[in-house]
Structures are given as structure tokens and as C-alpha cells.
Amino acid sequence: MSSSSLQRGLPLLWQQYTALFSKNLLLSWRSKRATFLQLFASFFFILLIFCIQEAMEKSFASSTALKTVTDPTALISPPIPPCEDKFFVNLPCYDFVWSGNRSPRATQIVNAIMKNNPGRPIPTEKVRSFRDPDEVDAWLLANPLLVPGALHFLERNATVISYGIQTNSTPEMNRGRFEDPTFKFQIPLQIAAEREIARSLIGDPNYNWVVGFKEFPHPTIDAIVALDSIGPTFFLAVSMFGFVLQISSLITEKELKLRQAMTMMGVFDTAYWLSWLSWEGILTTISALLTVLFGMMFQFDFFLKNSFAVVFLLFMLFQLNMLGLAFMLSAFISKSSSATTVGFFVFLVGFVTQLATSSGFPYAKKYSRMIRALWSLFPPNTFSQGLKLLADATSTPQDPGISWSKRAECGPNDNTDCVITINDIYLWLIGSFFLWFVLALYFDNITTNASGVRKSIFYFLKPGYWTGKGGNRVEEGGICSCTGSVPPVDHITPDDEDVLEEETLVKQHSKDGLVDPNIAVQIRGLAKTYPGTTKFGCCKCKKTSPFHALKGLWMNIAKDQLFCLLGPNGAGKTTTINCLTGLFPVTGGDALIYGNSIRSSVGMSNIRKMIGVCPQFDILWDALSGEEHLKLFASIKGLPPASINPMVEKSLAEVKLTEAGKIRAGSYSGGMKRRLSVAVSLIGDPKLVFLDEPTTGMDPITRRHVWDIIQETKKGRAIILTTHSMEEADILSDRIGIMAKGRLRCIGTSIRLKSRFGTGFIANISFVESKNQEINGNNHNGETGALDSREPVKKFFKDHLKVKPTEENKTFMTFVIPHEKENLLTDFFAELQDREEEFGISDIQLGLATLEEVFLNIARKAELESAAVDGTMVTLDLSSGSSVEIPVGARFIGIPGTETAENPRGIMVEVYWQQDESGSLCISGHSTEMPVPANIPVTDPVAPPGHSGVNLLGRRGRRQVQGIVIDPEFASFVRSGSTSSRRFSL
Numbered sequence: 001m002s003s004s005s006l007q008r009g010l011p012l013l014w015q016q017y018t019a020l021f022s023k024n025l026l027l028s029w030r031s032k033r034a035t036f037l038q039l040f041a042s043f044f045f046i047l048l049i050f051c052i053q054e055a056m057e058k059s060f061a062s063s064t065a066l067k068t069v070t071d072p073t074a075l076i077s078p079p080i081p082p083c084e085d086k087f088f089v090n091l092p093c094y095d096f097v098w099s100g101n102r103s104p105r106a107t108q109i110v111n112a113i114m115k116n117n118p119g120r121p122i123p124t125e126k127v128r129s130f131r132d133p134d135e136v137d138a139w140l141l142a143n144p145l146l147v148p149g150a151l152h153f154l155e156r157n158a159t160v161i162s163y164g165i166q167t168n169s170t171p172e173m174n175r176g177r178f179e180d181p182t183f184k185f186q187i188p189l190q191i192a193a194e195r196e197i198a199r200s201l202i203g204d205p206n207y208n209w210v211v212g213f214k215e216f217p218h219p220t221i222d223a224i225v226a227l228d229s230i231g232p233t234f235f236l237a238v239s240m241f242g243f244v245l246q247i248s249s250l251i252t253e254k255e256l257k258l259r260q261a262m263t264m265m266g267v268f269d270t271a272y273w274l275s276w277l278s279w280e281g282i283l284t285t286i287s288a289l290l291t292v293l294f295g296m297m298f299q300f301d302f303f304l305k306n307s308f309a310v311v312f313l314l315f316m317l318f319q320l321n322m323l324g325l326a327f328m329l330s331a332f333i334s335k336s337s338s339a340t341t342v343g344f345f346v347f348l349v350g351f352v353t354q355l356a357t358s359s360g361f362p363y364a365k366k367y368s369r370m371i372r373a374l375w376s377l378f379p380p381n382t383f384s385q386g387l388k389l390l391a392d393a394t395s396t397p398q399d400p401g402i403s404w405s406k407r408a409e410c411g412p413n414d415n416t417d418c419v420i421t422i423n424d425i426y427l428w429l430i431g432s433f434f435l436w437f438v439l440a441l442y443f444d445n446i447t448t449n450a451s452g453v454r455k456s457i458f459y460f461l462k463p464g465y466w467t468g469k470g471g472n473r474v475e476e477g478g479i480c481s482c483t484g485s486v487p488p489v490d491h492i493t494p495d496d497e498d499v500l501e502e503e504t505l506v507k508q509h510s511k512d513g514l515v516d517p518n519i520a521v522q523i524r525g526l527a528k529t530y531p532g533t534t535k536f537g538c539c540k541c542k543k544t545s546p547f548h549a550l551k552g553l554w555m556n557i558a559k560d561q562l563f564c565l566l567g568p569n570g571a572g573k574t575t576t577i578n579c580l581t582g583l584f585p586v587t588g589g590d591a592l593i594y595g596n597s598i599r600s601s602v603g604m605s606n607i608r609k610m611i612g613v614c615p616q617f618d619i620l621w622d623a624l625s626g627e628e629h630l631k632l633f634a635s636i637k638g639l640p641p642a643s644i645n646p647m648v649e650k651s652l653a654e655v656k657l658t659e660a661g662k663i664r665a666g667s668y669s670g671g672m673k674r675r676l677s678v679a680v681s682l683i684g685d686p687k688l689v690f691l692d693e694p695t696t697g698m699d700p701i702t703r704r705h706v707w708d709i710i711q712e713t714k715k716g717r718a719i720i721l722t723t724h725s726m727e728e729a730d731i732l733s734d735r736i737g738i739m740a741k742g743r744l745r746c747i748g749t750s751i752r753l754k755s756r757f758g759t760g761f762i763a764n765i766s767f768v769e770s771k772n773q774e775i776n777g778n779n780h781n782g783e784t785g786a787l788d789s790r791e792p793v794k795k796f797f798k799d800h801l802k803v804k805p806t807e808e809n810k811t812f813m814t815f816v817i818p819h820e821k822e823n824l825l826t827d828f829f830a831e832l833q834d835r836e837e838e839f840g841i842s843d844i845q846l847g848l849a850t851l852e853e854v855f856l857n858i859a860r861k862a863e864l865e866s867a868a869v870d871g872t873m874v875t876l877d878l879s880s881g882s883s884v885e886i887p888v889g890a891r892f893i894g895i896p897g898t899e900t901a902e903n904p905r906g907i908m909v910e911v912y913w914q915q916d917e918s919g920s921l922c923i924s925g926h927s928t929e930m931p932v933p934a935n936i937p938v939t940d941p942v943a944p945p946g947h948s949g950v951n952l953l954g955r956r957g958r959r960q961v962q963g964i965v966i967d968p969e970f971a972s973f974v975r976s977g978s979t980s981s982r983r984f985s986l
């Protein structure tokens with residue numbers, strides 16, 4: 001399938017939208033628990049409100065507060081209650097105390113009060129008497145909470161008895177019940193005192209004294225009391241489920257670079273956002289609908305009396321607003337684990353502002369419009385006011401609620417200070433939703449993505465953004481960080497002849513404006529410097545200095561060619577790929593991909609249609625299967641719908657994932673994930689494929705299988721492959737470029753590199769076992785004998801080529817023959833073959849050095865080059881037990897202090913290097929000690945920058961001895977650098 005047959009324009013937008021929508025649906029379906037909570041959380045909260053209301057009704061059972069009272073019944077002569085009935089009392093308590101006990105008449109009156117208390121004569125131990133009110137006060141002060149009140153009698157004369165009442169006037173609340181001291185205690189005590197005083201004065205102990213008390217007729221206070229007060233908080237909590245889930249889905253896609261992968265596949269931002277908006281919009285609508293239905297199910301007047309549409313719209317618009325807010329906030333969050341924290345913070349802020357809203361702020365005439373407008377931007381506030389309006393409209397049985405037609409009118413209960421109607425609330429919610437959504441899109445573009453790039457602050461002012469022809473240019477660094485000035489990279493003329501030749505060729509093409517039809521990618525002086533940034537955090541300033549990751553790459557990559565980019569960690573391979581795929585803006589130079597410049601937005605959008613990328617890390621959704629991944633990416637890429645299913649089947653079969661095609665990628669092994677990533681990169685038959693370490697984590701069999709796939713797909717397209725496996729590079733590549741420290745160090749076919757940078761030819765000589773034994777005669781066991789039998793061969797090599805075996809055992813010997821002896825080899829091996837029988841040789845193999853050796857050589861030289869500049873040292877432990885510090889990558893090291901009469905120039909060793917698991921260079925061993933050749937004159941010791949002077953162990957403190965570098969490369973780096981003194985000059 002060629003890029004020309006891919007979908008474009010509106011059909012592509014629609015295809016991407018439907019694919020992304022299905023992806024969102026699948027993700028929600030696969031995380032059922034979270035989706036269930038999002039939809040049904042309202043049920044639990046409404047149930048809770050219902051329970052709270054029931055509990056309130058129970059505790060108010062003795063009061064008429066929650067009942068409608070139209071014809072209040074009179075309370076006739078209520079009795080003095082027992083003191084234990086009080087909410088807060090210390091036992092044993094008194095029902096009342098009194099003063100005036102020196103008056104017999106008062107004593108008689110009190111006795112009558114106790115005896116005649118309706119329904120319950122008061123026992124004597126429940127009453128306490130005092131002489132006068134002062135005594136009572138002193139006692140009350142010393143004995144709190146022992147009595148609800150006191151009576152004070154004063155007999156003035158035979159016909160006048162004064163009395164006074166003293167009560168604890170604090171009203172009290174306990175578990176939702178209310179105790180008013182006037183009704184609970186004072187009135188019964190007063191009635192009792194007056195009744196008995198009257199009887200005493202009249203002299204008739206049966207005198208009838210009836211007093212009745214009636215409350216006002218009043219309507220019920222509906223359960224909406226609960227909804228009105230706790231409703232806003234509870235419904236805010238309901239919306240938080242969706243809010244947190246939404247933020248975490250968006251951030252996860254950003255964090256796992258899934259968004260970036262989709263962008264590289266050419267996803268439209270519009271399709272991406274619309275797919276989220278519509279799916280979450282559906283969930284929100286269902287959740288709002290269920291909230292209203294649950295409210296009706298629990299028979300709340302709030303939900304029953306207000307029109308269904310009015311209530312539903314309020315809940316739906318509110319939840320949609322919270323969604324917009326979630327979209328917007330997600331632009332500022334980089335870790336999905338922070339979603340809950342952000343959700344909690346928003347909830348807390350919402351809770352506080354809702355409290356203020358419930359208390360009337362700022363929806364009253366005394367507050368300015370401006371304050372109201374600002375306040376209404378935060379969805380929980382408007383929602384809270386909406387709930388209040390609807391609750392007010394159903395607060396009494398007579399209130400009919402708000403109907404759809406009356407939504408723009410002020411309710412009957414709030415028309416005195418009516419500044420906002422439910423219709424205004426809708427308008428605010430719709431307006432603020434669009435505001436949040438537009439801000440979400442804007443911030444999404446101008447905040448840095450997972451790769452640390454963003455669009456400019458005014459990107460939307462560029463016409464190219466709207467026409468689709470450009471406007472995709474990205475910048476580096478966050479909006480709150482200032483990128484420092486980027487120092488230019490010095491151009492260094494390559495010292496390798498092949499690299500220089502390639503550079504000259506590309507420069508010539510570029511100068512002549514020539515586009516070679518056989519070239520897929522032409523890299524023209526590509527440079528990339530990660531700018532140093534200064535980030536202003538809360539209390540500190542973070543500074544990083546600029547880093548030159550690519551220092552000018554020039555090369556051609558032909559069509560139908562697999563170009564392998566090798567290099568140690570940090571060489572700049574991934575940076576090259578990211579620049580070529582448009583993920584990072586380039587600092588200098590350019591690259592043409594099939595004639596399209598990566599620096600032009602139009603070029604880049606053309607390039608995206610013809611490339612496939614398998615990034616270094618697997619970019620997959622754990623919850624989607626292999627098949628679903630391929631379908632999604634194929635749809636994003638724009639494959640015609642009819643071709644998607646056959647393509648997916650074929651692709652799965654190619655990467656041997658047919659069986660696992662329906663299994664979720666989360667349960668794939670590392671190798672399976674890589675294979676799926678390779679399959680994704682090949683979707684749509686791209687003309688250029690980038691494979692960044694595609695076989696990492698694969699077992700040898702699968703790796704070979706993937707090699708087969710790559711070999712197969714090589715036909716008709718260019719592939720740029722990076723790998724740390726030399727075997728892979730050797731087998732697959734048509735051409736290899738080895739990079740180190742941001743520069744191309746060598747380029748050519750595998751054979752060319754081996755012959756130029758390997759130590760030479762490797763000759764493996766195998767011996768005939770029986771011949772050995774024959775020569776050994778009767779010494780069958782002796783190793784010495786076996787070795788002696790090979791002496792003639794050793795001598796033959798030494799005499800003709802001046803080489804010793806690097807490895808030897810009973811049955812074979814290995815010799816490394818330097819390149820300069822190449823012209824002697826034909827005659828040498830011809831003679832060796834002729835004398836095979838004489839030497840007891842069974843087989844002779846001659847090969848070139850391995851690519852690994854070439855790679856290590858190049859990496860070692862690059863490390864040494866940078867060690868000369870920045871002084872990176874490692875410790876070399878010598879077999880003699882001592883150790884020296886040497887620059888990373890140094891090959892020949894002179895050991896200071898080993899000069900003797902026999903070896904006037906001292907001793908040196910050859911250091912062997914290898915790559916560790918992380919790809920860094922480390923010492924693997926060293927050769928036996930040997931004298932420093934006589935032709936190397938001894939001068940001052942080498943002191944790379946950062947290392948001040950030589951410190952010989954024991955002479956100055958306990959610092960390490962620094963080895964003396966005898967590598968020619970190091971000498972030349974140091975000479976061109978800042979350090980001028982060397983111990984050996986070459």
C-alpha cells in the first residue's frame with residue numbers, strides 16, 4: 001500500500017475519530033470497576049442523603065419541625081420534667097431547687113408543687129431548698145449541671161407572695177435534637193409555681209388552674225433540608241470520580257508517550273479531543289440521568305417536583321464542566337499518579353467555595369456583578385447556586401418546583417433578592433464549559449509534552465496552523481523556564497576519510513541543489529543542542545547547561561538500503577531519529593526525506609505519511625490487545641477501512657502474534673511487545689522505517705525471526721536501524737555508521753569497517769588430534785608435549801609475519817595478523833596449506849576482525865577524546881596488585897615509577913575495553929606487563945583538565961597514581977586541547 005492510497009482530509013478525520021472513540025470505549029469497558037463508580041457513585045451518595053434524612057426524621061420524631069402543622073394542639077399544664085431528661089446533666093441531679101425555706105408558707109407551696117406535678121409527684125430527694133437567692137447562686141456556681149432551674153419565694157404579707165424563676169438559658173443540641181429551656185423547663189415550672197401560689201392565697205387546694213400553650217401552624221421543612229445543605233458537597237464528590245479518571249486517562253497517554261506515537265502516525269488533534277469529549281460526554285450524560293432517577297427513586301421532592309429536564313440539565317451541565325476543567329488541568333500535570341491529588345485539591349477548594357455560595361455569597365444584589373461573574377467560572381459554585389434555587393423552589397409542600405417553562409423566572413421564595421435564575425445558571429455552565437475546553441486545547445499545545453517540546457504561545461495566530469500547512473513547529477523548554485542561549489558547535493573536519501568523503505558528497509549535492517532519486521534520506525549537517533534551561537521552582541532555581549547531542553551529521557541513506565546507526569549510550573542515535581521524525585526541533589542543518597525538508601512544516605506533514613517508527617520504548621496500552629493496537633494505528637494512519645482487517649491479520653502472522661492477537665498487551669512478554677511495536681511501525685507500507693533498538697529483550701529465536709521480518713521488509717524501502725547488537729548490525733545492515741559523542745566516526749559496509757578499524761585478520765588454525773599424538777610419541781598425557789608439537793607452526797608465523805598466537809590450546813591456535821601484512825598473506829597461506837600435513841593442521845580459517853572490535857575501537861577513541869577534555873578517569877587494577885587512574889578509553893598505559901636499569905623507560909600494559917550491560921565502556925582486563933618501547937621519549941606526565949597534577953601513591957597523601965597514556969590519539973587530543981605537557985611524545 002503506497003502513501004498515496006491512504007485516506008486524507010475529512011474521511012481520515014472521521015476514521016481517526018471513530019477509531020479513537022472505540023479505543024476510549026474499550027478502555028472504559030476494560031476498567032469496569034472505575035467506570036461503574038463513575039456511573040453509579042450518585043446512587044451511594046443519594047442513599048447516604050436518604051439515610052441522613054431518615055435519621056433526622058427519627059430524631060425529630062418528638063418535635064413537629066418536620067411535620068406540617070395546620071391546627072396545632074394545645075399543650076395543657078405541662079409537668080415539670082425529671083432532671084435526668086436533660087441532654088447534659090450530672091447525676092444525681094435535682095428537678096429544681098428553691099430559696100425562702102424560712103417561710104412556712106413557701107415550704108407549703110413547694111410541697112404542693114411536688115405533690116401535684118401532673119403525672120409524676122416529685123420525690124423530696126429531687127428537690128433542694130435554700131434560705132435565699134444568694135445561697136442558691138453560690139450553690140449553682142459550685143455545682144454545675146445538677147439542676148435545670150430554681151424558684152425563689154418571698155412572702156411579703158398575707159396576701160402577697162412574690163416569686164422568681166431562674167433557669168439555665170442555654171439552648172442545647174444533641175444528635176440533631178434541640179432543647180429549648182423556655183418550653184422544656186421554664187414554662188412547666190412557672191405554671192406549677194403560679195398554680196400553687198394561687199391555691200395557697202385562695203385557700204382552696206383544689207382550685208382549678210389550667211394553662212394551655214399552642215405553637216404556630218407551620219408547613220413541614222422538607223428533607224431537602226439535607227439536600228440543600230449537604231447536596232452540593234455530595235454531588236461534587238460524585239463528579240470527582242469522573243474528574244480524576246479523566247485526568248488520569250489523559251495523563252497516562254501523555255506519560256507513556258502514546259499521544260506522541262499517535263502524533264507521529266499523523267493523528268489530528270481535533271479527532272483526539274473530540275473522541276475524548278464525546279465518549280466522556282456520553283458517560284457524563286448517563287451519570288447525570290442516573291443521579292436524577294435515583295433521586296426520584298428515593299422520593300425526594302427536589303427531584304419529583306422540579307421538572308425532570310430542569311434537574312437533569314443542571315446535573316449534566318455541571319458534570320460536563322468538571323470534564324472541561326479536567327481537560328484543562330491535565331495540560332499542567334505530567335504524572336498520572338498526581339491525578340488523585342489534584343482531584344482532592346479541587347474537591348477541597350470546591351467544598352469551601354460551595355460553603356460560601358450556600359451562605360448567599362455572591363448571588364445577592366449587594367455584591368458586584370464582576371465578583372459574581374468571576375465566582376461563576378468555577379463550576380462547583382454555579383452548581384451549588386443551582387441546587388439552592390431548585391431546593392428553595394420545593395422547600396414547602398405548597399411550592400410547585402421549577403417547571404421547564406419557568407426556568408427563566410425567579411422562584412416565589414427568592415424574588416426579593418433574585419439576581420440569577422436557573423436558566424442563567426445553564427448559560428453560565430455552558431459558557432464556562434467552552435471556556436475550559438478551549439483553554440484545555442490551548443494549554444495542551446503550549447505546555448511541554450513528554451518529549452519536552454511545545455508550540456509557541458501564539459501558535460494559533462499563525463495561518464499555517466488553521467490551514468493544516470504548518471503551524472506544527474515546536475519549541476523546547478517549559479513556558480515557565482527560560483532557555484539559555486545556545487553556544488554554537490565548532491565544526492570539526494572529520495579525521496576519517498570515509499566520513500569526510502560522505503560529507504563532501506552531501507555538501508556537493510546540497511550546494512548544487514541536487515536531489516539524487518536513489519537517496520531516501522539526506523542528512524545535511526544535522527545539529528541538535530538541548531538548550532540549558534533555568535526553571536523557577538517554588539523555592540529554588542534549577543539550571544542545566546546546553547548539551548550538544550548532535551554536532552553536525554552529513555550522510556546519505558539510499559532507498560532499498562538498511563542503514564544501521566551504531567554507537568555507545570548517549571551517542572545521539574535516538575536524537576537523530578527524533579529529529580528526523582519531527583519530534584524534536586533541530587538546532588542546525590537539515591535533512592531531506594524523499595525530498596521533503598524536516599525543517600518545513602509542509603515537508604514534515606508529507607514525511608509523516610511515509611514513515612513508520614518503532615521507538616526505543618514500547619508505546620502500547622496495557623488494556624488493548626495486539627489486534628486492537630494494529631487496527632487503531634492503521635485507522636490513524638489512514639488505511640482504507642476495507643484493507644484494515646486483512647492487513648492486521650497479515651501483520652500479526654508476520655510477527656508471530658496471531659495466537660496472542662486477542663490477548664491484552666499488558667500481559668505480553670518484553671519480546672512480544674517489541675514485535676508488536678515492529679508490526680505497528682510497518683503499518684501502511686512506509687517508504688522509510690525507523691527501528692530504534694527493535695530487538696531489545698528478545699530471546700535468540702525470536703530475534704532471528706524479527707531479523708527475517710526486517711530482511712523481508714527491506715525490499716523497496718529504506719530502514720534506519722539502531723541497535724546495540726553487533727551481530728544484528730552485521731547480519732542486517734547494508735551500510736553502517738558508527739556515532740559517538742554526537743559525531744559520525746566511521747561509515748561504510750561492515751567489511752569495509754572491519755578491514756579499516758579492526759586489528760586485522762584473524763587466522764584460526766586447528767590441529768589434527770592423532771597427528772599431535774603421533775608427534776608426541778609416548779607422551780600421551782602431557783600438555784607440554786601437545787604444545788611442543790605446535791612450535792613449528794608458531795615459528796612459521798613468527799618468521800613470516802612476526803606475530804604470536806593470541807589464544808592457543810590443544811587443538812587450535814588463533815593469530816591476529818595486522819592489516820599491513822595483507823600483501824604477504826597470499827603466499828604465506830599458500831605455503832601453510834602446502835605444509836598442512838607436516839604441521840598436523842586439520843583446518844585453516846582466515847577472517848576479518850569482528851564488528852564488535854571495530855565498535856569498541858571507535859567508542860574507545862571517542863571516550864578518550866572526551867576524557868582528554870573533561871578528565872573522566874577510571875581505576876585500572878594491575879595484576880601486580882597496585883592500581884593506576886587512567887582516562888576512559890586509553891589503550892596503552894605506562895606505569896609511573898617502574899623505570900629500572902633493565903627497562904629504563906618503565907613498564908606499560910595494553911588495556912582491554914568492553915561495553916557493560918548499560919552500553920558504557922568499562923575495563924575488561926589488561927595485557928601482561930611489557931617494557932615501554934625505546935623510541936618513545938619520556939617527558940612530563942599527562943594531566944587532563946580537572947586533574948591537577950600527578951600524585952604518586954605515598955608521596956602526596958593517598959591519591960591514586962595516574963597512569964601515563966601512550967595512545968597516539970590521546971596525545972593529539974591533548975595537544976589540541978588545553979593541556980600541553982605530556983610524559984611521552986609520539
Ligand SMILES: Nc1ncnc2c1ncn2[C@@H]1O[C@H](COP(=O)(O)OP(=O)(O)OP(=O)(O)O)[C@@H](O)[C@H]1O
Pocket residue numbers: 451452530547549567568569570571572573574575576616919
Ligand atoms: N531532552 C533532553 N534534554 C537534554 N539532554 C538530552 C535530552 N535527550 C537526550 N539528551 C542527551 O543527549 C545525548 C544523546 O542521547 P540519545 O538518546 O540520542 O542517545 P542514544 O545514542 O540514543 O543512546 P542510547 O543507546 O542509550 O539510546 C545523551 O547524552 C542524553 O543525555
